[in-house]
Amino acid sequence: MSNSSLLDRYAALDSAAVSDALDQLGLPAGVGGIRPVWGTTAVVGFAVTVGLEPRSGRPAGAHIATTAIETADEQSVIVVDNQGRTDVSCWGGILSLGAARRGVRGVVADGVCRDVAEARELGFPVFSRGAVPATARGRLRQRATGEPVEIAGLTVEQGDVVVADETGLAVVPRERAEEVAGIATAIVARERAIADEVRAGARLSHAMHDNRLAGEREAAR
Numbered sequence: 212m213s214n215s216s217l218l219d220r221y222a223a224l225d226s227a228a229v230s231d232a233l234d235q236l237g238l239p240a241g242v243g244g245i246r247p248v249w250g251t252t253a254v255v256g257f258a259v260t261v262g263l264e265p266r267s268g269r270p271a272g273a274h275i276a277t278t279a280i281e282t283a284d285e286q287s288v289i290v291v292d293n294q295g296r297t298d299v300s301c302w303g304g305i306l307s308l309g310a311a312r313r314g315v316r317g318v319v320a321d322g323v324c325r326d327v328a329e330a331r332e333l334g335f336p337v338f339s340r341g342a343v344p345a346t347a348r349g350r351l352r353q354r355a356t357g358e359p360v361e362i363a364g365l366t367v368e369q370g371d372v373v374v375a376d377e378t379g380l381a382v383v384p385r386e387r388a389e390e391v392a393g394i395a396t397a398i399v400a401r402e403r404a405i406a407d408e409v410r411a412g413a414r415l416s417h418a419m420h421d422n423r424l425a426g427e428r429e430a431a432r
C-alpha cells in the first residue's frame with residue numbers, strides 16, 4: 212500500500228478505533244490529555260520527531276523544531292516531546308507558519324504552545340496540553356530530531372503513524388500500520404452496525420453486549 216493510500220485509510224478512522232485495534236494486537240493503547248488548541252478536529256500523518264530539553268545554560272542552537280520542519284512534507288505530523296511541561300511553550304505561530312508553508316499536516320506536542328490565534332488564522336492543527344505565553348527561547352534546547360521520543364508515555368519513532376483527534380492520540384508503529392488499519396476499519400464497520408440497530412430501536416444492552424463490542428477478534432478488512 213502506498214503511503215498516501217495508507218494515510219487516506221487512517222483519515223477514515225479515529226483515535227478510539229485505532230486504540231481498540233492496537234489493544235487487539237497487544238500494542239500500547241491510545242492516550243488522552245493532548246487536545247486540539249483551537250477548532251481543529253483531527254490529524255493523521257507520519258511522525259517527524261523533535262526531542263527537547265531544558266537549555267540549562269548551554270549554547271542556543273537553531274530555534275527548536277526549525278530543522279525538523281525543514282525535513283517534513285505534506286504527509287508529516289511534527290511530534291514534539293517537551294516531557295509534558297506546561298510552564299514553557301514548545302511551539303509558536305512562526306513555527307506554525309513555517310510548517311504550514313511546507314504542507315505539514317499538524318503538530319502534536321507533549322507540552323504547551325503559544326500564539327494560538329496565529330495557528331487558527333493559518334488553519335494549522337496544533338494538539339498540545341494547552342497554551343502559555345512564556346517562550347522557549349533561552350529556556351529549551353533541541354536534544355534531537357528524527358530520534359525516538361516519548362509522548363504521554365508512548366514511544367514515537369520517526370515515520371510512525373500518528374492519529375490525533377478530540378478524544379486523544381494513538382501511535383502506530385510504521386511496520387504494523389497496514390495491519391492496524393485493517394483491524395480498525397473492521398471495528399468501525401461493526402460499531403456502525405451496532406449504532407444502526409440502536410437507531411432502529413434494539414435494546415442497548417443486547418446490541419452493545421461486550422462480547423460483541425470488544426470481546427471478539429476482528430478479521431481485518
Ligand SMILES: O=C([O-])CC(=O)C(=O)O
Nearest residue numbers: 303304305306346347348
Ligand atoms: O519564540 C518562540 O517561542 C516561538 C514562537 O513564538 C513562534 O514560533 O512564533
Ligand SMILES: [Mg+2]
Nearest residue numbers: 303304305326
Ligand atoms: Mg511567536
